[in-house]
Amino acid sequence: MAARAYWQGQIRLALVSIPVEIYSATKSGAQIAFHQIHEPSGKRVRYEKTVPGLGAVKPEDIVKGYEVSKGDYVLLQPDEIEAVKLESKKTLELTQFVDADEIDVLYYERPYYVVPADDLAEEAFIVLREALRQSKKVGLGQLAMRGREYIVSLKPCGRGMILETLRYADEVHRAQSYFREIEDAKPDAELLDLAQALIEKKTAPFKPDSFHDRYVDALERLIEKKKKAKGRRIIEEEDTGPVKRSGNVIDLMAALKKSVDTGGKGGSSAATGKTGTTRKLAARKSSTAKTPARKRA
Numbered sequence: 001m002a003a004r005a006y007w008q009g010q011i012r013l014a015l016v017s018i019p020v021e022i023y024s025a026t027k028s029g030a031q032i033a034f035h036q037i038h039e040p041s042g043k044r045v046r047y048e049k050t051v052p053g054l055g056a057v058k059p060e061d062i063v064k065g066y067e068v069s070k071g072d073y074v075l076l077q078p079d080e081i082e083a084v085k086l087e088s089k090k091t092l093e094l095t096q097f098v099d100a101d102e103i104d105v106l107y108y109e110r111p112y113y114v115v116p117a118d119d120l121a122e123e124a125f126i127v128l129r130e131a132l133r134q135s136k137k138v139g140l141g142q143l144a145m146r147g148r149e150y151i152v153s154l155k156p157c158g159r160g161m162i163l164e165t166l167r168y169a170d171e172v173h174r175a176q177s178y179f180r181e182i183e184d185a186k187p188d189a190e191l192l193d194l195a196q197a198l199i200e201k202k203t204a205p206f207k208p209d210s211f212h213d214r215y216v217d218a219l220e221r222l223i224e225k226k227k228k229a230k231g232r233r234i235i236e237e238e239d240t241g242p243v244k245r246s247g248n249v250i251d252l253m254a255a256l257k258k259s260v261d262t263g264g265k266g267g268s269s270a271a272t273g274k275t276g277t278t279r280k281l282a283a284r285k286s287s288t289a290k291t292p293a294r295k296r297a
Contacts, residue, residue: 007145009090018124019117032219086144094139107166114161129156194256
């Protein structure tokens with residue numbers, strides 16, 4: 001069955017309008033759904049919508065309300081909410097263009113595929129796509145979807161385009177409040193070279209299908225064991241011992257050297273032998289040996 005368009009409307013650039021459809025570019029991954037169960041009876045817990053003094057109520061008798069004061073609500077009917085029309089409900093007007101790398105990754109929220117709505121729209125769609133690609137710009141505008149207006153970005157993606165919803169400024173925490181306690185210091189050069197060598201060894205093309213949700217896998221195995229155990233409790237704990245923390249630079253140096261030699265725990269390592277970075281380290285040590293030692297404070 002063909003995918004259903006998430007939104008249909010038009011992209012407007014000045015006097016040019018391009019009918020388009022957008023489709024969700026992502027989907028929910030594997031999940032284990034749990035229900036709440038009343039343990040003594042083994043029956044599922046159900047929830048009912050109730051009103052104090054009246055008991056359970058029918059879904060059709062429920063409307064949206066905004067609390068203006070304690071216990072006092074303004075009631076809104078569905079057709080009244082629908083009547084609040086925004087121009088962006090059916091039109092995405094590109095009001096600004098920015099460099100592709102100017103938007104911080106924190107602002108990106110969810111991606112959608114954008115395609116021309118019909119053959120007549122295809123020519124203008126291709127012109128806009130290639131203009132964005134060659135100028136290395138991203139288009140910005142605002143778009144109303146599912147009862148909310150979003151800031152969105154538009155950029156080329158293969159033969160189509162990608163629309164991404166962006167967070168508003170008040171939805172993003174300022175990094176300074178979290179990072180200001182971190183010391184502004186330069187790392188030891190040798191430690192830095194070792195870390196770069198380890199990164200180089202573990203560098204490989206990104207393959208999304210090589211990653212999977214290990215927590216879901218573990219839950220599935222637990223559920224299978226519980227089915228076979230017929231309700232008996234199964235607790236498996238791995239005693240890894242206390243986590244060791246040390247601020248000793250020598251410990252970090254040893255750990256990095258060992259990681260470089262082994263290619264890093266749990267990952268495939270490159271063929272053993274001196275990399276460019278380890279050669280650089282050897283050269284540095286050699287030159288240090290030839291230079292008279294300086295007194296240190």
